[in-house]
Amino acid sequence: MTTAQQIADAVRAGERSASEVLEEHLAVIDEREGDVHAFNLVMRDEARAAAVAVDAGDRTGALAGVPVALKDNLCTRGIPTTCSSRILEGWRPPYDATVVARLAAAGAVFVGKTNLDEFAMGSSTENSAFGPTRNPHDLDRVPGGSSGGSAAAVAAGFAPLALGSDTGGSIRQPAALCGVVGLKPTYGLVSRYGLVAFASSLDQIGPFAATVADAALLLEVIAGHDPLDSTSLDRPLPPLVSGLGDGVEGLRVGVLTELVHAEGIAPDVRRRVEAAAEALADAGAKVDEASVPAASFGLSAYYLIAPAEASSNLARYDGVRYGLRVDAENTAEMNAATRTAGFGPEVKRRIMLGTYALSAGYYDAYYGKAQQVRTLIIRDFAAAYDSFDVLLCPTSPTTAFRLGDKTADPMSMYLNDVCTIPSNLAGDPAISVPFGAGDDGLPVGVQLLGPALSEATLLRTAAVLEGALQ
Amino acid sequence: MSLDDWQLVVGLEVHAELATNTKIFCGCANSFGDEPNTNVCPVCLGLPGSLPVLNRSAVEFAARLGMALECTVQPSVFHRKNYFYPDMPKDYQVSQYDLPINADGTLELPDGSVVGIERAHLEEDTGKTTHMGGGGRIHDAAYSLVDYNRAGVPLVEIVSRPDIRTPEQAQAYATELRAILAATGVSDAKMEEGSMRVDANVSMHKPGEPYGTRCEIKNLNSVRSLGRAIRYEMERQVQLLESGERIVQETRHWDEDAGRTRPGRSKEQAEDYRYFQEPDLVPVAPDDEWLASIRAAMPMLPAARRTRLAAQTGGDVDVALVVERGLDDLVLEAIAAGGDPGRLLVHASNNLSAGAGELSARPFAELSKLEATGALTATQAKTVLAELVTAGGDPAAIAATRGFEAMGDDALAAAVDAAIAADPEAWEKFKAGDRKVTGFFVGLVMKTTKGKADGKAVTALLDARAQS
Ligand SMILES: [Zn+2]
Numbered sequence: 001m002t003t004a005q006q007i008a009d010a011v012r013a014g015e016r017s018a019s020e021v022l023e024e025h026l027a028v029i030d031e032r033e034g035d036v037h038a039f040n041l042v043m044r045d046e047a048r049a050a051a052v053a054v055d056a057g058d059r060t061g062a063l064a065g066v067p068v069a070l071k072d073n074l075c076t077r078g079i080p081t082t083c084s085s086r087i088l089e090g091w092r093p094p095y096d097a098t099v100v101a102r103l104a105a106a107g108a109v110f111v112g113k114t115n116l117d118e119f120a121m122g123s124s125t126e127n128s129a130f131g132p133t134r135n136p137h138d139l140d141r142v143p144g145g146s147s148g149g150s151a152a153a154v155a156a157g158f159a160p161l162a163l164g165s166d167t168g169g170s171i172r173q174p175a176a177l178c179g180v181v182g183l184k185p186t187y188g189l190v191s192r193y194g195l196v197a198f199a200s201s202l203d204q205i206g207p208f209a210a211t212v213a214d215a216a217l218l219l220e221v222i223a224g225h226d227p228l229d230s231t232s233l234d235r236p237l238p239p240l241v242s243g244l245g246d247g248v249e250g251l252r253v254g255v256l257t258e259l260v261h262a263e264g265i266a267p268d269v270r271r272r273v274e275a276a277a278e279a280l281a282d283a284g285a286k287v288d289e290a291s292v293p294a295a296s297f298g299l300s301a302y303y304l305i306a307p308a309e310a311s312s313n314l315a316r317y318d319g320v321r322y323g324l325r326v327d328a329e330n331t332a333e334m335n336a337a338t339r340t341a342g343f344g345p346e347v348k349r350r351i352m353l354g355t356y357a358l359s360a361g362y363y364d365a366y367y368g369k370a371q372q373v374r375t376l377i378i379r380d381f382a383a384a385y386d387s388f389d390v391l392l393c394p395t396s397p398t399t400a401f402r403l404g405d406k407t408a409d410p411m412s413m414y415l416n417d418v419c420t421i422p423s424n425l426a427g428d429p430a431i432s433v434p435f436g437a438g439d440d441g442l443p444v445g446v447q448l449l450g451p452a453l454s455e456a457t458l459l460r461t462a463a464v465l466e467g468a469l470q
Numbered sequence: 471m472s473l474d475d476w477q478l479v480v481g482l483e484v485h486a487e488l489a490t491n492t493k494i495f496c497g498c499a500n501s502f503g504d505e506p507n508t509n510v511c512p513v514c515l516g517l518p519g520s521l522p523v524l525n526r527s528a529v530e531f532a533a534r535l536g537m538a539l540e541c542t543v544q545p546s547v548f549h550r551k552n553y554f555y556p557d558m559p560k561d562y563q564v565s566q567y568d569l570p571i572n573a574d575g576t577l578e579l580p581d582g583s584v585v586g587i588e589r590a591h592l593e594e595d596t597g598k599t600t601h602m603g604g605g606g607r608i609h610d611a612a613y614s615l616v617d618y619n620r621a622g623v624p625l626v627e628i629v630s631r632p633d634i635r636t637p638e639q640a641q642a643y644a645t646e647l648r649a650i651l652a653a654t655g656v657s658d659a660k661m662e663e664g665s666m667r668v669d670a671n672v673s674m675h676k677p678g679e680p681y682g683t684r685c686e687i688k689n690l691n692s693v694r695s696l697g698r699a700i701r702y703e704m705e706r707q708v709q710l711l712e713s714g715e716r717i718v719q720e721t722r723h724w725d726e727d728a729g730r731t732r733p734g735r736s737k738e739q740a741e742d743y744r745y746f747q748e749p750d751l752v753p754v755a756p757d758d759e760w761l762a763s764i765r766a767a768m769p770m771l772p773a774a775r776r777t778r779l780a781a782q783t784g785g786d787v788d789v790a791l792v793v794e795r796g797l798d799d800l801v802l803e804a805i806a807a808g809g810d811p812g813r814l815l816v817h818a819s820n821n822l823s824a825g826a827g828e829l830s831a832r833p834f835a836e837l838s839k840l841e842a843t844g845a846l847t848a849t850q851a852k853t854v855l856a857e858l859v860t861a862g863g864d865p866a867a868i869a870a871t872r873g874f875e876a877m878g879d880d881a882l883a884a885a886v887d888a889a890i891a892a893d894p895e896a897w898e899k900f901k902a903g904d905r906k907v908t909g910f911f912v913g914l915v916m917k918t919t920k921g922k923a924d925g926k927a928v929t930a931l932l933d934a935r936a937q938s
Contacts, residue, residue, distance in 0.1 A: 075519040088518070095512050097519060196518040201749035229521050230751050309749060312552050315561035316516050320616070331556055331614075358552070358744035367746060 004066045004160040004214040008107070011054070011065035018051035018065030022109055025067045028157045029111070037133050038143075038153040039112040040072045040082055050109045061107025062221050068103055069153040069162035072113035073120055074205070075194040076100055083196050084128035085118045087342030088323045097194020098229070099163060099205050099222045106221045111159050114149030118344045119314065120170055120198040122146050123416040126407055127346045134403070135178060137442055141400035144174030144416075147208070151178040154208045161218050162208040167198050168302050169395075169420025171206045172432035176395035176445025179434045181215045181462065182208050184420075186452045187427035188233035190219075191226030197313040199306035200231075202424040212433060212463045216240040219455065238456045244463045248283050251461065254290025254388035256449070259419045262296070264397040268438040273394050276435050276446040279468035280392070280461065290391055292384050294376040298422040301377070303414060304357045304370035305425075310347075311354030317342060349410065374425045381426045381451070390461050391449040394419050395432040399442035419447060429455050433462040436469065476674045476708050479681055480634035480700060484647055485625050486657040487595060487665040488531045494594050494624035495522030495564070502663060506617035514622035516559030521750050524548075528624040529571070529754060532592045533764050535626055535656045536572030538771055539587045545755040546571040546591070548748040553741060557597035557616050565593035565627075567745045571754065577630070577650075578773055579642045580790050586631030595623040626656070632671065632681070637700040641693050644668055648693075649772040649794060661692050668696055672703045674711060682707070683717040687731055689724045699724040703731055778802070783811040788819035800826055800834065809835030810842040813851075821855055828862035829855070837865040847924035850874040877922045882915075885923060886931045889914040901936045908932065 010016040029042055047067070054065050070076065073083045075093035077100075082088045096104070103110070117127040125133040125148025133148040135141040136156040143152040147164030151174035154162050164171040166184035175182025183206045190205045197203060207218035220240050226232045255277050260270060281287040319325035319338030326337035343351070357366040384391060396416060406413040423430040429452070432445040446465065450458045493500050496513035512520040536543045549567035570591030577585045598620050603612025628647065634640045648666060651659040659666040673684035687703060690696045702724075707717055721734040770778075775793045782805050783789065792798050797818045804814050814834065822829075837858065841851040846869055854868045889911050890897045896907045908929060915928045 073519075081518070083518075091518075093512075093517065093519065095517075095520075193521050194519040197750075199749075228523060230523050231749075308746060312550050312562050312744070312746070315552060315554065316518070316559065318554060318556070318561055320556045321515065321559065322517070332554070335554055355744065358746055360742045360744075363744075363746075 001157065001210065002160065003211055004063065004209065005217055007066050007160065008062060008064050008217075011107070012059055014059070016065070018054040018107075018109055019048065021065050022047055022051040022067055022111070025111060025157070025159060032136070032156050033158065035134060035139055036136055036152050036156050037131060038069070038114055038149045038156060038158055040084060040115050040130055040149070041080060042112040043079065043110055046079065047109050047111050050104075054107050054109065059107065061105065062217065063103060063161070064107035066108050066161060067111045067159040068108040068218075069111055069114050069150055069159040070100065071116055071147050071150050071162070071164045073116060073165060073196040073198075074100055074113075074163060075196065076110070076113065079113065081113065081196065082130075083119045084116050084130055085342065085344070085347070086129045086324055087317045087338070089342075090324075091322045093194075095194065098191035098226045100194060102222050103163075108161075108221075112153075114147070114153055114162060116149055117146035118347050119196070119310070120146040120165055120167055120203075121310070121346050121350055123169070123173055123413050124401075124403075124406065125149060125174070126403060127344055129344060132403055135400045137179060138400065140402055141442070142177065142403055144177035144396065144400065146170040146174075147182075148174045150208050151175050151180055151182065154178070154180045154210055160210060160214060163205055163218075163222070164208055165195055165198075165203055165205050166420075166424065167202045167306060168424050169417040171208065172420050172430060172445070172447060173396045173416060175208055175432045176434070176447075177400040177443065179443030179445070180208055180210055181212050181431065181433050181466075182206065182445075183215050183219060183431040183455070183458070184423060184429060185219060185223065185455060186233070186429045188231050189223050189237070189429070189453070189455070191224075191229040191232050193226055193228040197309075199309040200313060201309060202302075202306060204424075212459055212466045213241060213244055215431070216244060216459045233453075235453070238453070240456050240459055243456050244460050246460050248280055248285040248461055248464050251280070251285040251390060251457070252388045253277065253280050253285045253287045253461070254384060254391045255287065256295070256391045256393040257289050257291050258293065258295045259393035259422070262397070262418050264415050264418065265394055266398045266438065269394045269396070269398060269444055272435050272438070272444040273392060273446050276465055277392055279465055283464045283468070285461075288388075290384050290388050292377070292380045292391070292422065294373065294380040295422040297373045298377055298425055299414065299418050301370040301373035301425060302417070302421045303353070304366050305374065307350040307354030308357045308367050309354065311351045311358065314343075314347065314351055346410070377422055377425045378427070381422070381428060385451040389450065389454070389457055393447050393449070395445040395447040396420075399438040399440055399444060423449055428452055429458055431458045431462050433465050434469075435465055473704060473708055475676060476704070476711070477677050478635055478637070478700070478704055479632050479673050479675065479684075480640050481632035481671040481684075482630045482634065482640060482643060483669045483671070484628045484644070485667040486628065486651050486659055488528055488624040488626060489655060489657050490525060490527040490531060490624055492525055492527070493622040494525050494528045494592070495622055498622065500623050501619075502665065504619055506615070506619060509619045510621070514559065515618055522564060522748075524751060524754065525624065528592060529756060530764055531624070531656045532571050532590065532626050533756060533761060534654050534768065535628075535651065536575065536590055537765055537768060538650050538654050539572065539575035539577055539590060539628070541572035541575030541587060541590060543572055543756070543761060545569070545753060547753045548592075548751045549745045550748050552744040555596065556614065557599045557618075557621070559597065559618060559621050563594060563596065564748055564751070566591035577643060577646060579639065579646055580773075580776065581642065583639060585633045585639075585643050588629045588631050590626050590628040593625050593627060595620050595625050597621040637697045637704075640670065640700055641697045644693050644696055645794075646772065653769055653772055655769070661690075670696060670700060672700055672707070673717070674704060674707045682711070683719050685717065685719065685731075686721045687724055688721055688734070691726065695724055695726055698729065699731060702729065706731070783815045788815050792818045795822065795825070797822060797826060800829070800831055803831035804835040804838065807832050807835035808839065810838040813838035813841050817851075817855055821852055822859070824859075827859035829858045830862065833858050833863065833865050840865055840869065845869075846874055847922070847927075849921065849925065873920070874922065877919060877924075882919075882923055882927060883931060885915050885919050886911075886928060886935065888918065890935065900932065
């Protein structure tokens with residue numbers, strides 16, 4: 001397997017052409033995409049034109065000639081951006097997301113827009129208006145979600161790199177289930193401009209890659225202040241790639257009790273976390289038990305805050321300006337008919353939940369209380385980071401489950417996010433790195449959490465785990 | 471029914487569009503009257519993925535207004551006000567809720583009364599819908615067109631306390647607020663163009679009893695309609711109350727042509743806007759240094775201008791009008807140049823309604839001196855002034871060109887005597903006290919003197935002759 005770093009090095013050195021690299025990947029797509037369905041759109045023509053442009057022009061970019069898959073909730077100028085929803089039918093954004101523009105400027109070649117749970121709401125990529133994506137390791141199983149298409153694309157070798165978005169675990173959980181690296185950056189590290197919003201205070205764009213080093217490389221390209229995003233952090237980014245080999249000697253690692261022993265964590269997954277703790281200790285880290293008491297309430301708080309914000313963010317899909325319109329007698333009925341036809345059941349469920357949580361008379365009991373829990377989680381994490389540099393826990397409670405297993409019971413699906421949600425609520429970074437297999441032979445990911453802007457530490461810790469497996 | 475038994479209570483909500491160059495959350499031009507949907511971008515169209523970035527000028531303008539209204543200018547946050555409307559691109563309005571930028575101010579009116587200001591907060595404007603076909607109303611329109619040029623234009627909403635007690639006071643409040651908005655450059659505040667929109671919360675109660683149920687009156691397009699609508703609403707509400715009925719809290723629209731208010735679209739239940747803090751924006755915390763620089767650059771406000779002009783001229787009613795017209799600086803400069811304060815004030819309030827044009831302070835002062843010394847009559851001065859406004863120049867030279875010269879007392883007396891002699895019959899009537907013939911004699915004298923006579927002096931001479 002060729003890494004993104006190797007491709008970029010070869011293209012920059014003139015040893016390989018971007019077009020040649022692209023054709024290799026398109027061939028893999030032709031072979032397996034029919035089974036996997038990672039993409040809503042394979043951008044063959046645009047990708048070929050972009051590769052020709054890289055070859056003919058500037059080959060000095062950090063990602064020169066590297067194929068990249070984009071989650072289909074990232075705006076691409078003139079290219080359909082669907083969020084896997086019927087409601088955005090026919091819409092082509094007139095602008096590029098900031099991350100898309102940065103990748104293009106670095107010489108990346110976009111191979112396609114990847115499938116997701118509609119508006120990023122889900123944990124299996126089954127809530128897509130265009131059909132589910134399948135796990136390349138076992139086509140009867142889900143790739144996780146909501147960025148299941150991006151995770152599957154990297155796992156299947158369709159592209160060495162992909163972008164996803166993570167609101168409650170939507171990068172890390174599919175990364176774990178597909179056996180790739182996925183990182184949710186610190187809130188504000190990567191611009192959200194051009195990411196179609198699900199829950200604005202939680203959403204972050206982040207990288208998928210087959211290796212820790214490639215994830216670091218991709219994050220370096222997309223991170224950094226953007227004046228178009230008011231929540232974007234205006235701070236210089238510490239270098240990520242250069243310190244990857246620095247090891248974990250003396251690093252204080254806390255095994256996060258509340259999440260390792262949370263309800264529903266499968267024994268084989270727990271054993272891999274314990275093995276990861278040992279591997280880090282062997283590499284010189286100081287490993288101990290850590291506690292973040294409020295993390296247990298993360299799931300409940302999340303399923304009030306995220307739907308509340310979503311209920312407002314998704315109001316604009318009303319049939320007036322773009323996307324689907326179902327005509328009716330008057331405007332209000334047209335709005336209702338359009339939304340009834342355009343949104344899938346999970347999106348409707350969350351809009352109703354969020355609308356209720358914000359309603360007069362219920363606000364204090366639900367949304368207000370959830371915000372208080374969020375404050376407690378932030379406080380408890382901050383306290384834990386007084387004693388630890390990095391926290392360790394599972395990414396997903398289980399390995400990849402079968403398609404259809406959890407679709408009938410939303411609560412069982414929501415429980416998939418129990419270990420990933422706390423980082424979104426805290427606004428802190430977290431990474432999922434593959435660490436062996438479960439009893440069923442499917443990939444298991446372990447998760448590393450750190451305080452704000454600790455991406456460099458998380459990446460070099462993940463690199464130690466990656467190395468321990470080999 | 472007697473209105474005298476009832477006390478009016480009014481609170482006003484005024485929306486003013488800020489005169490910033492660009493919109494509140496994007497770089498699109500903030501301009502009125504352009505081709506529809508030309509000043510738009512992903513942000514103000516609320517396209518998926520777009521994000522707002524707060525315009526620093528909008529904060530500055532709002533803070534300046536807050537200072538002019540004696541508000542506490544404080545750290546603030548934005549909230550989303552959620553409701554569906556086709557001319558609102560995101561189906562929520564970004565506004566301020568429990569932490570507005572300006573709170574607790576006052577507005578002193580020219581009559582000395584003070585109206586409390588509850589808040590003056592920032593928010594974004596909506597687009598504009600035009601209903602096509604049918605009667606131009608939403609329910610019978612064939613289709614509707616939406617222009618989003620106005621979407622995202624920065625607004626301040628100034629909410630008064632319910633301190634207003636008469637329709638005239640409400641009008642004075644709106645007029646004074648408009649003058650402050652204009653004087654501070656915060657808004658051009660044109661009610662006809664919709665850059666200043668006034669809604670009135672009106673209720674009636676008996677003195678000593680709790681406030682009554684209020685109705686919100688919308689669609690007030692001028693200060694005059696504000697007064698008319700409140701007067702109409704007073705009568706309507708008192709009529710209902712005295713016949714034992716209850717006032718329903720509702721929004722009512724003023725119909726200028728019919729001279730009445732009508733109920734708005736009935737709402738089955740109270741609107742729940744599901745306010746929550748806007749997660750795409752960060753709290754606004756202007757630093758003290760910046761606020762101090764805004765305060766230091768604050769232009770002189772209308773109240774201070776009135777006080778200053780009154781101190782120099784001794785006028786009262788005229789002073790407010792002259793300040794409203796923006797002529798107070800000119801009058802004060804003319805006074806400084808040796809002009810006659812009384813004559814200057816009279817001209818500024820009576821003869822310069824269309825503005826000063828080419829008139830500058832020194833000729834204005836000269837003109838008032840010519841008039842005060844009797845070299846020019848009031849009528850002649852008015853003629854000279856009109857020419858100074860259109861073309862400028864030297865008043866004495868203009869008077870000479872026109873043949874205006876001081877008419878000696880003897881010549882005037884001769885002209886009056888000639889007029890009396892010309893119509894003995896009319897003169898008998900005048901002597902008998904019939905003042906209706908005064909105009910006849912003045913006109914006659916004006917004619918024979920070719921307008922050089924001073925009307926007041928002629929009248930005085932006629933009176934003197936009649937008594938002798
Ligand atoms: Zn705009």
